[in-house]
Each structure stands twice: as C-alpha cells, then as structure tokens.
Amino acid sequence: MTVIIAGSPRKGMYSDRLAEAYKEKKENSIIFYARNLKGAPCKGCGYCKSKGNGICVQKDDISKALEIIRKADEIAFFSPIYWWQVTAQEKTVIDRLYAMKEDEWKGKKLTVVLNGAAEDDDKEFTLLKEQFQEMADYIKADLHFLGVGTTDDKAFENALNKLNEFIM
Numbered sequence: 380m381t382v383i384i385a386g387s388p389r390k391g392m393y394s395d396r397l398a399e400a401y402k403e404k405k406e407n408s409i410i411f412y413a414r415n416l417k418g419a420p421c422k423g424c425g426y427c428k429s430k431g432n433g434i435c436v437q438k439d440d441i442s443k444a445l446e447i448i449r450k451a452d453e454i455a456f457f458s459p460i461y462w463w464q465v466t467a468q469e470k471t472v473i474d475r476l477y478a479m480k481e482d483e484w485k486g487k488k489l490t491v492v493l494n495g496a497a498e499d500d501d502k503e504f505t506l507l508k509e510q511f512q513e514m515a516d517y518i519k520a521d522l523h524f525l526g527v528g529t530t531d532d533k534a535f536e537n538a539l540n541k542l543n544e545f546i547m
C-alpha cells in the first residue's frame with residue numbers, strides 16, 4: 380500500500396493535482412491531506428521512544444493516520460516548497476512519524492515530490508533532495524525524489540509529464 384501525504388494548504392492546486400495523479404497510477408493507495416488532519420506538532424516528549432513503545436502520546440487525526448502509515452510499503456510526501464522546506468502542514472505529519480519504530484521503517488520506499496515557483500534547474504531542488512536522502516539513509520529506505528517547478532499552468536503541464544516519467 381502507498382500512503383500519500385499531501386502537504387499543500389491550497390485545495391486542488393498544483394501539489395494536490397500532482398498527488399492525485401500519482402494516486403491514480405498506484406493501485407493500492409490512499410491520500411491524507413495534511414491540511415485536513417486535526418493534530419498537534421510533535422512535542423518531543425520522548426514517550427514514543429520509551430513507555431509508549433512506538434505509540435504517540437497525542438491522540439488526534441495524525442495518530443490515527445500514523446496507524447495506517449505504519450502498514451504502508453511506500454510513504455509519498457507531496458508538498459509545495461515554502462521557504463526552501465516542505466509546508467508546515469507536511470512537516471507536522473513528518474515529525475509525528477518519529478513515533479515509528481526502526482523495524483516499522485524496514486523495506487519502505489520513500490517517495491518525495493516537491494513543487495515550487497522556481498525553475499526546474501534551481502539549486503533548491505538539489506538541496507532538498509540531499510536533505511531527504513539523509514532522512515532516507517537514516518530510516519534505511521529507498522528514496523525516489525522529484526522536484527518540479529509549477530510557476531504557472533504551462534510549467535505545471537511540464538511537471539505532470541515529469542511525474543508520469545517518474546512513475547514509470
């Protein structure tokens with residue numbers, strides 16, 4: 380199963396459309412729209428790493444999503460780039476994945492598709508890819524990264540083509 384976490388606050392815009400195009404090509408997949416998940420950021424309390432044994436102390440929509448994410452073969456982060464990062468909505472979900480145990484990450488594929496107003500060859504995509512590679516190495520996952528410019532509708536068409544090639 381592929382779990383897509385869509386990080387745009389803008390419903391139906393470029394990042395959502397990329398995420399939905401990806402979902403269409405993935406047989407067994409679901410999307411969580413981070414903006415719709417009522418949940419708090421990680422508190423760094425360490426409960427999940429001690430007494431909680433992989434369970435987050437906070438009970439909200441994100442902890443419910445986490446139970447499904449645990450069972451996924453692939454986790455796919457789709458997010459617009461805000462200030463050289465994923466959005467706050469996406470990051471909130473990513474941080475809460477801290478509760479997952481090392482063996483629960485095993486064998487998972489990590490897909491990251493980021494879009495921004497920059498041109499496709501902008502340095503930000505290289506930087507972000509390197510950053511997610513570090514994360515993938517840490518959790519021992521295979522990283523599949525795509526960074527695309529979605530400056531306008533024309534650029535978006537190009538981004539969609541790139542996504543289709545990426546899925547192949």
Ligand SMILES: Cc1cc2nc3c(=O)[nH]c(=O)nc-3n(C[C@H](O)[C@H](O)[C@H](O)COP(=O)(O)O)c2cc1C
Nearest residue numbers: 387389392393394459460461462463495496497529
């Ligand atoms: C707060 C904010 C920060 C942004 N920072 C960046 C950035 O660092 N790099 C970039 O390429 N685009 C940046 N953008 C542009 C968005 O990534 C771009 O508009 C994208 O298409 C938004 O995705 P969406 O259409 O799914 O909402 C920023 C936009 C906002 C609102």
